[in-house]
Amino acid sequence: MYLNERMSQFLDDLASGAPAPGGGSVAALSGSLAAALISMVCNLTIGKEKYKDVEADVRTILNRSETLRHELAELLEADTQLYGKVIAAYRLPKYTDEEKTVRLDAIDRALKEACGVPMQIARRCAELVELCVPAAAKGNVAAISDIGVAVLMAEAGLVSAGLNVKINLGSIKDATFVQEAAAEFEGYMKSKAEIKARVLEDVEEKL
Amino acid sequence: MYLNERMSQFLDDLASGAPAPGGGSVAALSGSLAAALISMVCNLTIGKEKYKDVEADVRTILNRSETLRHELAELLEADTQLYGKVIAAYRLPKYTDEEKTVRLDAIDRALKEACGVPMQIARRCAELVELCVPAAAKGNVAAISDIGVAVLMAEAGLVSAGLNVKINLGSIKDATFVQEAAAEFEGYMKSKAEIKARVLEDVEEKL
Numbered sequence: 001m002y003l004n005e006r007m008s009q010f011l012d013d014l015a016s017g018a019p020a021p022g023g024g025s026v027a028a029l030s031g032s033l034a035a036a037l038i039s040m041v042c043n044l045t046i047g048k049e050k051y052k053d054v055e056a057d058v059r060t061i062l063n064r065s066e067t068l069r070h071e072l073a074e075l076l077e078a079d080t081q082l083y084g085k086v087i088a089a090y091r092l093p094k095y096t097d098e099e100k101t102v103r104l105d106a107i108d109r110a111l112k113e114a115c116g117v118p119m120q121i122a123r124r125c126a127e128l129v130e131l132c133v134p135a136a137a138k139g140n141v142a143a144i145s146d147i148g149v150a151v152l153m154a155e156a157g158l159v160s161a162g163l164n165v166k167i168n169l170g171s172i173k174d175a176t177f178v179q180e181a182a183a184e185f186e187g188y189m190k191s192k193a194e195i196k197a198r199v200l201e202d203v204e205e206k207l
Numbered sequence: 208m209y210l211n212e213r214m215s216q217f218l219d220d221l222a223s224g225a226p227a228p229g230g231g232s233v234a235a236l237s238g239s240l241a242a243a244l245i246s247m248v249c250n251l252t253i254g255k256e257k258y259k260d261v262e263a264d265v266r267t268i269l270n271r272s273e274t275l276r277h278e279l280a281e282l283l284e285a286d287t288q289l290y291g292k293v294i295a296a297y298r299l300p301k302y303t304d305e306e307k308t309v310r311l312d313a314i315d316r317a318l319k320e321a322c323g324v325p326m327q328i329a330r331r332c333a334e335l336v337e338l339c340v341p342a343a344a345k346g347n348v349a350a351i352s353d354i355g356v357a358v359l360m361a362e363a364g365l366v367s368a369g370l371n372v373k374i375n376l377g378s379i380k381d382a383t384f385v386q387e388a389a390a391e392f393e394g395y396m397k398s399k400a401e402i403k404a405r406v407l408e409d410v411e412e413k414l
Contacts, residue, residue, distance in 0.1 A: 023356035149230035
């Protein structure tokens with residue numbers, strides 16, 4: 001469990017040539033940092049007289065950001081396991097025809113999972129980009145720069161997760177899976193980059 | 208020392224309403240993650256027969272990414288101290304004229320430091336964006352997506368640090384300091400966003 005390790009250990013292991021953690025885990029961590037910053041701004045807003053009128057909305061944002069934060073933390077852990085599963089599938093015996101079939105099925109399953117985890121990271125990062133819109137509008141303006149950092153980390157996490165989806169899609173044989181994943185991913189990228197730019201404009205105005 | 212804490216502790220403290228850590232620390236962490244990913248790709252390249260011709264260059268990249276990684280880790284710690292220093296300056300006595308002068312000087316010094324730390328984070332993140340160009344050209348192509356994630360994290364760290372510079376510049380009275388800092392920051396933003404886009408194109412082609 002990397003979340004229970006020292007941060008310096010995670011950075012050292014990341015910098016090493018060990019197979020995990022890698023870019024997928026960083027995408028999940030980037031999303032977790034975005035979620036934590038949204039939560040922080042909500043916590044700096046709730047209970048303040050000046051923000052009494054939006055307090056219920058801010059509590060709703062906080063509930064969502066905390067859920068996403070914990071889900072992304074779990075996905076960080078899941079991502080560090082993926083490489084081992086793919087390697088294990090490739091190492092299955094391939095002497096008989098039956099073994100070959102079993103092995104290829106196992107490889108395809110492992111690759112789909114290696115694609116599915118970053119897809120889940122991408123979906124949550126995309127939602128966090130969107131969550132920055134109401135957070136910037138309703139959160140404590142004294143902490144507005146933190147929403148700017150949040151939207152940057154959420155979008156960087158989204159695009160990073162996308163790269164980890166793409167690198168695996170090329171090896172998957174299930175054409176329907178590949179098409180659907182590629183289509184969903186393209187949709188995310190464009191619309192979220194636009195939302196990020198808008199949130200950053202909003203933040204810069206209020207700085 | 209946050210680097211010696213569990214990662215979950217950093218995320219929990221970030222999500223809380225406590226004054227530190229905040230967006231500045233996340234900018235430094237984002238840069239550290241970028242540096243670690245560059246180091247990882249270098250470590251996956253060095254010693255491989257296929258990359259023998261570029262090994263010396265890759266070692267040079269690795270030296271630089273590891274130096275930047277450790278500097279950014281120190282800046283992460285420094286950033287968590289800034290808020291306390293600004294608050295301490297504001298809390299100095301202001302009864303006599305002499306006390307008022309001493310207090311205003313202390314506030315200006317603390318604010319300049321609160322600006323200087325994210326400026327140093329921004330400079331290192333900017334260098335990391337640039338370091339991704341040779342890393343993408345010479346690093347192990349099997350890990351090319353990790354250079355994509357690195358450039359995303361480096362640029363997100365740069366822009367995030369920039370927001371933390373801007374939010375402090377407004378309160379600083381030293382006009383020369385403010386002008387120079389603003390000019391340096393604007394220069395970074397444009398050129399590095401272009402480099403990021405180019406590295407991502409390069410990565411996508413090789414995926």
